[in-house]
Every structure is written in structure tokens, then in C-alpha cells.
Amino acid sequence: MRIATYNVNGVNGRLPVLLRWLAESAPDVVCLQELKAPDEKFPEAAIRDLGYGAIWHGQKSWNGVAILARGCDPVETRRGLPGDPDDSHSRYIEAAIGGVLVGGLYLPNGNPRPGPKFDYKLRWFDRLIEHAAILIRMDAPVVIAGDYNVMPTDRDVYKPERWLDDALFAPEVRAAFFRMLDQGWTDALRTMHPDETIYTFWDYFRNAYSRNAGLRIDHLLLNAPAAKKLRAAEVDAHVRGWEKTSDHAPVWIELDL
């Protein structure tokens, strides 16, 4: 089973790119982030025409997450993280697909730091870790995939010294990521490529993609039953070179189930 995560940066503005990538790579499961569209504007028909069932949690203008499954409908198990009934952002959705539990997330950016947005990011991360503590114990394979908006180590940033005060690289945020890993999660991409410079995002500014001035912020975290079945983890970086593309590239893993 191939499971991908892709921050599309606008699911309607990006529809031709998304459909092209789906047709080309035919992943079994896809977590999408930054739909930037309300529920009623999710392009369900176009996605279904390619053979994908879908669930989504949209929001006007910002955020929004979805899970696609090739040849079946994801069985939704949760939308939104527990722990804050007043949280109005659409940033988490979860479903069971073919015996695997898949969580799709869009963690808050958190800039500027310090400030209320940064505080929200830390609170959201705490709620994720609380929920992940339950998921890590499941006997079934679990994958929590998405845009975590954190570069875990220096190796994941083209120029670490420029990012030290940024909300994506702040010590508190990196610490939260490692607190989550310490529950027993496996960072799939880094595990399969321990020494490589490997990025999932390149800024639209300053020809970042052609200079390979990138960040690794999109992650797939696996519980032990999933990690045991991990066979591959890659970035479809060429998609970042397409016309009218997202600033993120799709990232995927192969599980031998």
C-alpha cells in the first residue's frame, strides 16, 4: 500500500496538478492539506472520476484537509483533534482504509514568534501528542501524515542559521516533534534516507526550487506495526517543477501489508 501526503496549497487552483500527479503515480491513499476551500467547493467529482473515494474537512480561504483512497471510500474515524471544542481550524482528519488507520494533519505555521499564533501552534502540537499517545498503542498499522510545519534537525534546512528564530525551527517546536517520536513513532522518510539532504518544500521566492533551498516539513510517522512493513519512502520532487505547482511536493511511503 502506497500512502502519500501532499500540501496542495489550494485544491481548486491546484486541481490540474493534483489530477496529473494522481494519474501518474496512482497512490493508494493520499492525505491532502491546505484545501483553502469550504466543504461545498471540494472537487469531489473530478477526484472520483480518477477512481478515488474521499472525505474532507474544508474551510473558507484557509486550512482544510482531506483523505483520498483509491477504489474505496475512507471510513472516517475522527475530524478535528480532541482537547479544544473552540478550535475552528480544519486541520485534522482520520480514517480507516484497508486495515490501516491514517491520520492527516496540517499543523499550524505559528509565525510570527513570539505571539498568539505561535502559542496556538504549541497548544495544537500538545493536543496532537495526546491523541497520538492513544494511536501508538494500536495493534493495527497507524500512519500520521501531513504538513507538520517543523524541520526536526539542521539536516532538514538548507540554511539552519537563518531559521533559528522561526516558528518552523524553534527549539520548543522541534522538542515537541521529538516528544512525539519518543512515544515510539518512526519518521519514515528520515529512516529510509538517514544521511541524505532531502526536502519536501521549496519557497516560491528567489528560485528556491532551482537552488534546492528547501525544507523538510512534510512527514509520515509510523507506529511499530506500520514501521515493520515499511519498504520505501520518497519525495516526488519533480512535481514541484511543474507549472502552477504547489510550494510543497508529494511525499509517500510503501507498506508491504
Place this chain on the structure above:
DNA sequence: ATGCCTAATGCAATTAGA
């Protein structure tokens, strides 16, 4: 230190992204 670029909203210029 800021803008660079891009999307959404809504029709100009602002907000947000990372």
C-alpha cells in the same frame, strides 16, 4: 529588516503562507 511569490477573497488591497 524586508521583499521576493502565490492563493483566496472579491474586484483593491489585505491576509496568510513558511
